[in-house]
Amino acid sequence: MSGQNSDPMVELKRRAAEEAAAMVQDGMAVGLGTGSTAALMIDALGRRRAEGLRFVGIPTSERSAEQARALGITLVDFGSHPQLDLAIDGADEVERGSLDLIKGLGGALLREKIVAAAARRFVVIVDEGKLVDHLGSRSPVPVEVTPFGWESTARQLGELGARVALRTKRDGELFVTDGGNLILDCTFGPIAHPKALEASIGQIVGVIESGLFTSRTSEVIVAGRDGLTRLVAA
Numbered sequence: 001m002s003g004q005n006s007d008p009m010v011e012l013k014r015r016a017a018e019e020a021a022a023m024v025q026d027g028m029a030v031g032l033g034t035g036s037t038a039a040l041m042i043d044a045l046g047r048r049r050a051e052g053l054r055f056v057g058i059p060t061s062e063r064s065a066e067q068a069r070a071l072g073i074t075l076v077d078f079g080s081h082p083q084l085d086l087a088i089d090g091a092d093e094v095e096r097g098s099l100d101l102i103k104g105l106g107g108a109l110l111r112e113k114i115v116a117a118a119a120r121r122f123v124v125i126v127d128e129g130k131l132v133d134h135l136g137s138r139s140p141v142p143v144e145v146t147p148f149g150w151e152s153t154a155r156q157l158g159e160l161g162a163r164v165a166l167r168t169k170r171d172g173e174l175f176v177t178d179g180g181n182l183i184l185d186c187t188f189g190p191i192a193h194p195k196a197l198e199a200s201i202g203q204i205v206g207v208i209e210s211g212l213f214t215s216r217t218s219e220v221i222v223a224g225r226d227g228l229t230r231l232v233a234a
């Protein structure tokens with residue numbers, strides 16, 4: 001994920017990642033997202049650290065923690081930093097206008113949402129293919145659930161109108177999150193009221209968190225073939 005890449009879209013995502021990393025100022029506490037786009041941002045922050053920028057990070061996954069540590073980025077926790085200045089992360093879908101999100105195809109949604117909720121500003125970096133008119137158009141909504149009773153939790157998610165699939169890895173083994181939980185990928189199709197759906201999912205016993213992120217985004221930096229665009233919530 002580091003270094004130069006000849007894929008033009010990766011180069012565009014790298015520019016979006018660098019633009020977001022440029023928002024980090026001396027002394028900040030920063031939430032470090034997860035995924036291929038966030039990894040480019042962590043690389044950019046590693047370069048800024050090597051140039052002398054002082055900041056600390058809270059990672060949203062073990063993967064991002066490992067990458068940040070390798071780059072010499074100082075990692076802290078919520079004990080010393082209960083509030084963050086900025087969090088930067090990728091997304092699987094971004095709804096035009098509202099800037100509501102679906103996240104979690106990489107399985108990091110719980111820590112990502114905790115970090116986003118603790119940040120004064122939450123900046124999202126995506127390529128233009130992630131923009132949709134309605135969330136759910138392409139991506140399922142990942143829902144993190146406790147292993148105990150997941151079948152019952154899945155049935156209740158189905159009653160909300162979803163087709164529910166227990167996430168497995170390529171080798172067929174269960175996908176287990178950094179927190180030791182399971183992911184149910186819930187296909188709803190285009191979602192008319194994401195905020196109401198996020199609330200309904202959150203009320204089901206056994207659900208830990210959903211990948212619907214509504215009313216959280218401060219800004220989205222979109223990498224497109226015509227360059228970068230910055231979107232601010234309407």
Ligand SMILES: O=C[C@H](O)[C@H](O)[C@H](O)COP(=O)(O)O
Pocket residue numbers: 033034035036037038089090091092102103104105106107108109112
């Ligand atoms: O759990 C994973 C995260 O929500 C990612 O931020 C999301 O899946 C986007 O990842 P990528 O930048 O690799 O498309």
